[in-house]
Each structure stands twice: as C-alpha cells, then as structure tokens.
Amino acid sequence: MGTTTLSEAYRDHPLHLRHIIPLDFGSTPTVPESHVWPHSDGFSSADISGDLPVVDMRDPDAAELMGRACETWGAFQLMGHGIPMKLIEEVELEARRLFGLPAEQKLKALRSPGGATGYGVARITPFFTKYMWHEGFTIMGSPIDHARELWPHGYQQFCETMESYQKQMKLLADDVMRIMLKSLNISEQELSWLANKNLNQYHTTTAPCTALQLNSYPSCPDPNRAMGLAPHTDTFLLTVLHQTAHIDGLQISKEAGPTGSTWVPVRPANGALVVNVGDLFQILSNGRFTSVVHRVVVNQTRRQRFSVAYFYGPPADFAVSPLLSSGQQDQVVVPRYRSVTVKEYVGIKAKNLDKALSLIKI
Ligand SMILES: C=C1C[C@]23C[C@H]1CC[C@H]2[C@@]12CCC[C@@](C)(C(=O)O1)[C@H]2[C@@H]3C(=O)O
Ligand SMILES: O=C(O)CCC(=O)C(=O)O
Numbered sequence: 180m181g182t183t184t185l186s187e188a189y190r191d192h193p194l195h196l197r198h199i200i201p202l203d204f205g206s207t208p209t210v211p212e213s214h215v216w217p218h219s220d221g222f223s224s225a226d227i228s229g230d231l232p233v234v235d236m237r238d239p240d241a242a243e244l245m246g247r248a249c250e251t252w253g254a255f256q257l258m259g260h261g262i263p264m265k266l267i268e269e270v271e272l273e274a275r276r277l278f279g280l281p282a283e284q285k286l287k288a289l290r291s292p293g294g295a296t297g298y299g300v301a302r303i304t305p306f307f308t309k310y311m312w313h314e315g316f317t318i319m320g321s322p323i324d325h326a327r328e329l330w331p332h333g334y335q336q337f338c339e340t341m342e343s344y345q346k347q348m349k350l351l352a353d354d355v356m357r358i359m360l361k362s363l364n365i366s367e368q369e370l371s372w373l374a375n376k377n378l379n380q381y382h383t384t385t386a387p388c389t390a391l392q393l394n395s396y397p398s399c400p401d402p403n404r405a406m407g408l409a410p411h412t413d414t415f416l417l418t419v420l421h422q423t424a425h426i427d428g429l430q431i432s433k434e435a436g437p438t439g440s441t442w443v444p445v446r447p448a449n450g451a452l453v454v455n456v457g458d459l460f461q462i463l464s465n466g467r468f469t470s471v472v473h474r475v476v477v478n479q480t481r482r483q484r485f486s487v488a489y490f491y492g493p494p495a496d497f498a499v500s501p502l503l504s505s506g507q508q509d510q511v512v513v514p515r516y517r518s519v520t521v522k523e524y525v526g527i528k529a530k531n532l533d534k535a536l537s538l539i540k541i
C-alpha cells in the first residue's frame with residue numbers, strides 16, 4: 180500500500196508559470212484581450228428553470244431528498260449543517276484580507292509549478308484559450324508556510340481560522356457522504372476509510388484527500404465579456420461550497436430534454452452551503468449520481484465575490500469503483516466504470532479535463 184498524498188498526486192503534473200500567475204486585477208481599468216470570452220458563451224443571461232433543491236440535514240427524509248437531488252441535479256443547497264455562521268463569516272473575512280493584499284505581496288505565496296497549494300489561477304486554465312476573471316488560494320492541511328509568506332507577522336489568525344474550518348468541514352463532509360451512501364443503499368463498510376472513523380485520522384495512507392479553495396472574483400469593468408470560472412466538474416467525491424451573500428455568479432448545467440442543457444443560477448441562500456457531486460461519486464454510484472457541470476459568471480453588481488470550496492475524497496491510494504447497493508447483491512449489475520485509484524484519476528483529469536470520466540468508462 181502506498182502513502183501518496185494529494186500534493187504528491189499533483190506534483191506529477193506541473194504547470195507553466197503563465198498558467199499560474201493571475202492578472203493584477205486591481206490595476207486593470209479594462210478587460211484585456213487575453214480575458215475576453217466569445218459572446219456565444221452567453222454567460223450573462225441564464226435561463227431560470229426551477230431551483231436547486233434545498234435539503235435540511237435534520238429532516239428525517241434527508242437521505243431520500245439528497246439522493247433525488249444528486250440524481251437529477253448533481254447538487255443541492257444544504258441547511259441545518261451545524262457550521263457556525265460566525266466561523267463561515269471569519270473564513271470569508273480572511274479570504275477578503277488575503278485577496279485584498281497588493282499583487283506583489285500575493286505573488287510571494289504563488290503556487291510553484293509542481294505544487295498544489297498557494298496563490299494562483301484555477302488549475303483548469305491550460306484547457307481554455309482565454310483567462311478567467313478569478314484568482315484562487317489552495318490549502319491542503321496547514322496553510323502556515325504560505326501564510327507566513329503573505330504576512331510574516333500576522334499569519335496566526337488566518338491559520339487558526341482555516342484549520343478550524345477544515346476540521347468542521349471534514350466532519351460535515353463525512354456525515355453528508357454517509358447520508359448520500361444511505362440513499363443509494365450502499366453499506367458504509369464498502370469504504371474502508373469511513374469505517375474506522377476515529378482510528379485513521381493521523382495515518383496518511385487512510386486519511387481522506389481534502390482541500391480548501393478560496394476563490395476571488397474581482398470587480399470587473401466589463402462583466403459581459405469576462406468569465407469567472409469556466410465550466411467544469413469537481414474531481415473528488417463531493418464539494419461543500421460557501422458563497423458571498425447576495426452576489427450571484429454560480430450556475431449549474433441542467434439537462435433540458437432533447438434541446439440540450441441550460442444554465443441554472445444557484446443563488447446564495449441564507450445560511451445554506453451548496454453541495455456538489457464530484458466525478459468520484461459518479462463512479463462510486465455507477466452513474467446514478469451526476470457530477471455536476473458548473474461555472475461562475477462575473478456578476479453585474481461590480482462587487483467582488485468570494486467563495487470557499489471544500490473538496491472531499493477518499494485517500495489517494497484508494498481504488499474507486501462502482502459499488503452495489505445491498506438490494507442489488509444478487510442481481511446482475513453491469514459496472515459502467517473501471518476501477519481507478521484517486522491518484523490515477525487525478526492524473527487522468529489533469530491531462531484530459533472533461534474527457535476524464537469517459538476515458539474510464541467500460
Ligand atoms: C483538490 C483540488 C480540487 C481542484 C484541484 C485541487 C486544488 C484546487 C481545486 C480547484 C478549485 C477551482 C476549480 C477546480 C476545477 C480547479 O481548477 O482547482 C478545482 C479542482 C478540481 O476539483 O479538480
Ligand atoms: O465560486 C463558486 O461559486 C464556485 C467555485 C468552484 O466551482 C470551485 O472552486 O470548484
């Protein structure tokens with residue numbers, strides 16, 4: 180059994196600096212050609228065709244509701260999650276403080292070409308010809324090294340806040356995961372790293388892959404021509420997302436019959452966190468849950484938007500394969516995906532982006 184960490188999984192897929200360094204948005208009065216997206220992308224006008232389901236974790240029917248939402252939307256708004264509002268606000272405040280630093284200060288914490296953590300543009304950037312109106316900061320575990328580069332003296336508050344948020348997110352993601360498995364009638368025993376909840380947290384071999392991503396979408400002089408975050412699916416099992424109150428931007432793609440798909444806005448709902456199904460859950464559920472395609476359009480308010488995404492997946496060496504529900508045990512169920520380790524899938528995704536899932540289809 181290996182001892183791969185998520186950072187190591189990304190180390191094998193280095194990026195060019197031009198695909199890491201963000202624009203200095205603060206000193207850019209117009210949208211440069213490099214950041215102008217073709218208008219056919221139609222990002223400023225979203226169709227509204229129903230709202231993303233809201234699920235309260237305390238609801239006795241939570242499993243059924245989550246299951247249905249994950250099948251039809253690949254996402255839902257989560258209420259009753261128990262994360263203190265104060266902690267969420269503190270995280271957003273720290274993100275605001277970070278992205279508010281002068282560009283040259285932020286560059287001190289730049290992600291290295293083979294690195295996974297620190298300041299930089301989204302990892303999906305090389306797959307698009309235009310750049311996004313976005314800057315990010317990726318954290319895996321303790322952010323202390325990069326935080327020190329940003330604030331040689333005042334890094335402590337940032338670190339404490341991010342560590343405490345990650346701890347709470349891990350417990351939450353763990354619980355949501357169990358409820359989602361329950362809705363599929365899959366026994367938790369199938370997933371070894373979930374089984375021994377308290378034993379494994381200090382062993383990297385069995386520790387889940389997690390990451391915290393702070394996103395900033397700076398105020399844009401011409402919101403109709405820029406793209407916040409290009410369409411993508413999240414790689415891991417599930418993502419728990421907080422977005423700045425009152426500022427729209429996130430949209431999810433929804434099948435709309437034979438006419439194709441439509442973009443549905445996911446408005447920030449008071450106290451709710453958005454849960455997205457990721458690629459690995461699509462595999463695990465043998466395609467019953469859909470890894471949701473989503474994007475962020477630049478809002479028209481010209482106010483800077485922030486979001487905080489927590490990515491949760493199995494340990495890097497864990498082999499993910501379609502699981503049978505207890506009711507299917509004596510049926511013939513054809514697996515639609517071959518088995519892949521998390522590390523292997525991260526590599527396939529890094530090279531192929533949206534083609535990754537179809538490449539492991541049987
Ligand atoms: C743990 C993760 C999850 C990552 C990669 C790595 C660190 C940063 C995450 C994001 C955040 C922004 C969108 C995304 C698509 C991206 O470009 O970087 C995400 C990606 C993924 O879900 O694949
Ligand atoms: O900013 C958002 O609302 C979405 C961010 C996102 O999709 C991501 O970090 O993967």
Ligand SMILES: [Fe+2]
Nearest residue numbers: 411412413473
């Ligand atoms: Fe995402």
